[in-house]
Amino acid sequence: MVTSQDIRQILATNEALAPVAEQIGDDDSLFDRGLDSFGSVQLMLTLEERFGIEFPDEFLTRKSFASIAAIRETVATVLRPKAA
Amino acid sequence: MSTVAQRGQRAAAVAALHADSVDRDGRFPLEAVTALKAERLLGLQIPSQFGGEGAGLREIADLCSTLGQACSSAAMVFAMHHIKVASLVAHGLDSAWHCHLMERIAREQLLVASSTTEAGIGGDLRTSFCAVETTGSVFALGKDASVISYGTQADLILATARRHPEAAGSDQVLVALFADQISLERKTVWDTLGMRGTCSDGFRLEARDIAVEQILPKPFAEIAAQSMLASSHLLWSSVWFGIANSAVDRARTFVQAEARRQPGQVPPTALRLAEVSNTLQAMRAAIVSALRRYEDAQGDADTIGSIGFSVMLNNLKTTASEMAVDIVQRALSIVGLAGYKNGTPFSLGRPLRDILSAPLMIGNDRILANTAKLLLVQKGGGQLMSA
Numbered sequence: 001m002v003t004s005q006d007i008r009q010i011l012a013t014n015e016a017l018a019p020v021a022e023q024i025g026d027d028d029s030l031f032d033r034g035l036d037s038f039g040s041v042q043l044m045l046t047l048e049e050r051f052g053i054e055f056p057d058e059f060l061t062r063k064s065f066a067s068i069a070a071i072r073e074t075v076a077t078v079l080r081p082k083a084a
Numbered sequence: 085m086s087t088v089a090q091r092g093q094r095a096a097a098v099a100a101l102h103a104d105s106v107d108r109d110g111r112f113p114l115e116a117v118t119a120l121k122a123e124r125l126l127g128l129q130i131p132s133q134f135g136g137e138g139a140g141l142r143e144i145a146d147l148c149s150t151l152g153q154a155c156s157s158a159a160m161v162f163a164m165h166h167i168k169v170a171s172l173v174a175h176g177l178d179s180a181w182h183c184h185l186m187e188r189i190a191r192e193q194l195l196v197a198s199s200t201t202e203a204g205i206g207g208d209l210r211t212s213f214c215a216v217e218t219t220g221s222v223f224a225l226g227k228d229a230s231v232i233s234y235g236t237q238a239d240l241i242l243a244t245a246r247r248h249p250e251a252a253g254s255d256q257v258l259v260a261l262f263a264d265q266i267s268l269e270r271k272t273v274w275d276t277l278g279m280r281g282t283c284s285d286g287f288r289l290e291a292r293d294i295a296v297e298q299i300l301p302k303p304f305a306e307i308a309a310q311s312m313l314a315s316s317h318l319l320w321s322s323v324w325f326g327i328a329n330s331a332v333d334r335a336r337t338f339v340q341a342e343a344r345r346q347p348g349q350v351p352p353t354a355l356r357l358a359e360v361s362n363t364l365q366a367m368r369a370a371i372v373s374a375l376r377r378y379e380d381a382q383g384d385a386d387t388i389g390s391i392g393f394s395v396m397l398n399n400l401k402t403t404a405s406e407m408a409v410d411i412v413q414r415a416l417s418i419v420g421l422a423g424y425k426n427g428t429p430f431s432l433g434r435p436l437r438d439i440l441s442a443p444l445m446i447g448n449d450r451i452l453a454n455t456a457k458l459l460l461v462q463k464g465g466g467q468l469m470s471a
Contacts, residue, residue, distance in 0.1 A: 016254060031305050034252045036210050037394060037458070044461045057463045062309065062389035 002051070002075045007068045010046050014039055026069045031062065040065050047071065053078045088139065091123040092147040096154040103155035106281035107434050110274065112237045113281045116151070116158035117195060125162070127190030129169045134183060135190035141170065141315060142375050145322035152326020153333075156438035157281025159326055161195075161234055163319040164282075168196040168242050170315040171258065171307050172300075174383065181297035185260060189240075197238030199289060203228035207446055209308055211253040215246035218296060225259060225291045230272065233284040239263050243289065244304055256304035259294070266291045278437030309389045314378050316446075317397045321371045321404035324442045327435050328408040331415035332357075332364050334430050338419045353418045360414040367407040374400045391462050398455040405442035412439045 012021035016039035064074040099116035106113045130136025151159035176182030214227040272286035342351040381387040416423045416432045423432035
């Protein structure tokens, strides 16, 4: 089970988002808060490492990582087959 | 009624007439831009409800190539203008002010320039020092713009800045500033090896009492990712293709003249021509396939903003820029001294100096470094026809 707080903790380690990580609401756009393409790559890598997963190419879009809620959904989707 | 291609040909004919003087004097290609305005080619991309022709990037790319064969500077000015217009079309539809601006661009054939580069930051599009300072319904902006191509000739400048003085460097907005709303104090002069007519001087830009409506509502991060990256690499590459194509045309004419002088023999240079036409075809294929992928995406933000798409566009830029330099150099080696000399029908000095800018415009190393980061997460296994 992935919680918003798990994601927020990971965002706090991201250079672009660290200063504002705690104030980001679940549905706020991370790109509006300063996440750029490099930052999103770093974020994807951190998530892959933290949850022991690999995001397939079709998940590597802005939408999949646009907000805390979107990330939670993306991670849950990739985790699901493993749990089953 | 002329086709877009015919209108482009007529403007290119004017550009070609003045290309040498533009290059020699390092001056703005005024005659070419006046012809582009007369042919109403500056508003092509604007949607028809705003008085434009709703042209796609493919048509603009074709025109960039046509102009590139005539005058590299005029072609690059046209490309840069349409890169900015592409951003307005993709991101300005939600803003009444920007819709009106698009109407004006189409009606008055306004020339749009870009100010992203800033002293101390260089070409890093996604970082700004300067910030919009808002007071009530107006804002002020001061920017050490170390490069604004055709800054003093443009009717409108789209400038990046931080959203407010406390915002992070990457939290940027794009503001539209009319020429009569700003002061530009020239700090550096664009005196370069090639692309001399883009007049990419450095300025101190000052704007005061500008209505906040002139700030594009979309964050610049999204504008950069979803329209600027794609349109820049696609249109620049098309200009470079035009330059390379015209160099190969000169080499071909030269080889054919040799062949006519020695009937029954294939001149040794013909083999070199075969090689370079091969490279030119590969360059064309790279650009056309990237343009097709862009059109297939039909503005879908997810596709265009995806890692795979960014890698593809980055690769196009580095590949096309290196191929173009290679092609022009090989054309010169075919033509020999007649190409090295100025003022012959085979002169290749100007195109060679111009094309050497291609790997440097957003340095290829910077782009490769960006791609390297993206590849840290991209997965492989694409199909031949779908990736």
